[in-house]
Structure formats: structure tokens, C-alpha cells
Amino acid sequence: MRTLVVGAGAVGGFFGGCLAQSGADVTFLVRPGRHNQLAQSGIRIAEAVGSEVAIPVLTVTAAELSGPYDLVLLATKGTALGAAVNDIAPAVGAETVILPLLNGMRHLNVLQTRFGAGRVLGGVCLVATELQPDGVIRQVAPGASIAFGELDGSASDRVRAVEALFAPADFESRVSETIVQEMWEKWFFMAAGGSATILLGGPAGAILAVEDGPAIIEQVIEQVAAVIAAEGHPVRAQARAQVAAALTTPGSRFATSLYRDFRAGRRTEVEPILGDLYTRALAHALDATLLGAATVRLRVSEAAAS
Missing domain, CATH: 3.40.50.720 (NAD(P)-binding Rossmann-like Domain)
Structure with missing residues (x-):
């Protein structure tokens, strides 16, 4: 082949x-x-x-x-x-x-x-x-x-x-x-993990270790999951559990490639991972404030670097 x-x-x-x-x-x-x-x-x-x-x-x-x-x-x-x-x-x-x-x-x-x-x-x-x-x-x-x-x-x-x-x-x-569903669920994983780490400034374990960190991570997860569900592909239990394990386990060193690129000063995939999902959230009139804030944070960073 x-x-x-x-x-x-x-x-x-x-x-x-x-x-x-x-x-x-x-x-x-x-x-x-x-x-x-x-x-x-x-x-x-x-x-x-x-x-x-x-x-x-x-x-x-x-x-x-x-x-x-x-x-x-x-x-x-x-x-x-x-x-x-x-x-x-x-x-x-x-x-x-x-x-x-x-x-x-x-x-x-x-x-x-x-x-x-x-x-x-x-x-x-x-x-x-x-x-x-x-x-x-x-x-x-x-x-x-x-x-x-x-x-x-x-x-x-x-x-x-x-x-x-x-x-x-x-x-x-x-x-x-079920590859289309798996693609949506990977998007959930990347968008939730990327939003949390970009917005809150560290890998999951560092966020969980501070006051109110776990609550904000849970809000990010809920907002992203709601958009995916509104698009007709609600996240299945196993995929939800994988994200929870990465983002809500104390001491987790998890961070997405989006966060690693951001920290290294490289151009990021802000639009396909966060921007597109935020646009869909707005179309469904959903509360996606944290997703939107992470999107704008990356847009500001990239505009300053260009």
C-alpha cells in the first residue's frame, strides 16, 4: 500500500x-x-x-x-x-x-x-x-x-x-x-484539558492543589460536555471517566499539546480545538464562559506574537 x-x-x-x-x-x-x-x-x-x-x-x-x-x-x-x-x-x-x-x-x-x-x-x-x-x-x-x-x-x-x-x-x-463519536470525544478531551490548563496556568495537578481549583476544572468539563451534547454526540461514560482521571486526580501531570505549545511560544491550534467549539456553544446559546475565556487568552497571545 x-x-x-x-x-x-x-x-x-x-x-x-x-x-x-x-x-x-x-x-x-x-x-x-x-x-x-x-x-x-x-x-x-x-x-x-x-x-x-x-x-x-x-x-x-x-x-x-x-x-x-x-x-x-x-x-x-x-x-x-x-x-x-x-x-x-x-x-x-x-x-x-x-x-x-x-x-x-x-x-x-x-x-x-x-x-x-x-x-x-x-x-x-x-x-x-x-x-x-x-x-x-x-x-x-x-x-x-x-x-x-x-x-x-x-x-x-x-x-x-x-x-x-x-x-x-x-x-x-x-x-x-463508531469513529465519528470517538472523534467528538477526543475533541472533548482536548478542549476540556486545553481550556483548564491554558486558563488556569498549569498542569492539572497544580490546579487541583489550590483552593477552588477542582471546582473550576469541573465547570470547564461541564461546559465543554454540554456543547458536545448539543451537537448531537453526548460524551459516553467511559470517555467522561478518562477525562476525569486526567483532570481531577490529585497530583496529575496531565497537560495537552495545546498547553505545551502555548508555554513554548509556538503557534497553537486554538481555532480547531477551542474557537470552533466556542462558536458552536454560542450558536446553541450555552453558557461557555470558561471555554470562551481560554479561547480569547490564546488569541491574545498569538496576536501579540504575530
Whole structure:
């Protein structure tokens, strides 16, 4: 299965590197600077606790790209979606499958509008990685997984082909018949965790340790859950329990990539993770004051940096 991985950063570089290491036919679509870096040293992945590995990989820039590919694994940040959609067009043929691993939900409409609803799968990835200045992709917590499936929940040959492609790689993968619900629930996880840590200025454990911290975290969780429910995808008990474990367990060191990017002064995914959800809250006339405050906090920060 000829696979194009779009993005060789913290997420795309990790999962694409694992696929390449397993022997898959993988090419990375990258910017010229990253292209030169990977040509010299390959994808370098450092485990949270353990060694570093360098994986030789094939790369291509947008100017060099030709297709079609069987699978396009779209693993950019939401901020790069517009450019990525244009860049991958030469790679998308009549039988190409696009599997996005982006946060939020609005990317589905963007991809379906450009390439057709039938070419897009749903996907959710869980991994805690950071791209270091020297190009190393460092895991900040163990574990990595991808869930994926048809948007209507049906079984298909192309999903089974992706399942077979992922099986030998060094990450967990599974086909989901409820992938759209899982995407909404990951959005819940990212938006609740991101809002709390951005707004209150620290990882979950630090917030819980101060007076009124736990109560504010609970309010954030309730506000975000209410928006998700109003959109027709109420959060299931297991997903709610996972968020509670991360955000309400004393001593938790949990913080989202949104918070890590904010603290590091990097551009954040404020709009796909928080802004879009806040807009939906307003459309439903819901009380989402804390979600809105976190959204504006990031917008102010990014405006000052631009």
C-alpha cells in the first residue's frame, strides 16, 4: 500500500516513522528545510524512557509530488490544513483514501468538499510527542495508538487494507465502527484539558492543589460536555471517566499539546480545538464562559506574537 504521510512533525513523524520502520512503503511530504534534515539523519524518535532510533525515510516536497497514492495519512496541525489540502492534490487519485489525524471536526468538511466524501475516513490518534529543535521527535509519555474507520461505521475493504498496513508497526491500531463519536470525544478531551490548563496556568495537578481549583476544572468539563451534547454526540461514560482521571486526580501531570505549545511560544491550534467549539456553544446559546475565556487568552497571545 503506497502511503504518503503529510507532515514529519511530532505526530506524522512518529507514526510515519513507525510505519517505515515496519517495512511499509512510506513517503513523507515535507517542507524543503525538513526534507534536507531527514535526508541527512532520517526520522529520529526518542522514547519517553529509553533509547533513540534513526529511521531512513523517503521524502518529497510539494513541488516534486506526483501520484496517485493508495493512502494519504494527513498528520499536520490544524493550522496547516489549508496549505496541506492544496499540496496533496496531485497525490489523490480515484482510489486514494485520506485518513486525517487532526484535532476537532471541521477538517472533515474541508477534505470532503475538496476531494469528495467517499475518499475520507475518520481517525483519532493518541500520542504525546514533541518535535525538538534538533529534529528529534521525543515522546513525553509512553503509548501511542490510532483508531480509524468509515464515517458511516460500515466495514470496507479499504479499511481492512489500512488495518493490515498498520498491524506490524510499533503502535496500537484498531478499526472503529463508531469513529465519528470517538472523534467528538477526543475533541472533548482536548478542549476540556486545553481550556483548564491554558486558563488556569498549569498542569492539572497544580490546579487541583489550590483552593477552588477542582471546582473550576469541573465547570470547564461541564461546559465543554454540554456543547458536545448539543451537537448531537453526548460524551459516553467511559470517555467522561478518562477525562476525569486526567483532570481531577490529585497530583496529575496531565497537560495537552495545546498547553505545551502555548508555554513554548509556538503557534497553537486554538481555532480547531477551542474557537470552533466556542462558536458552536454560542450558536446553541450555552453558557461557555470558561471555554470562551481560554479561547480569547490564546488569541491574545498569538496576536501579540504575530
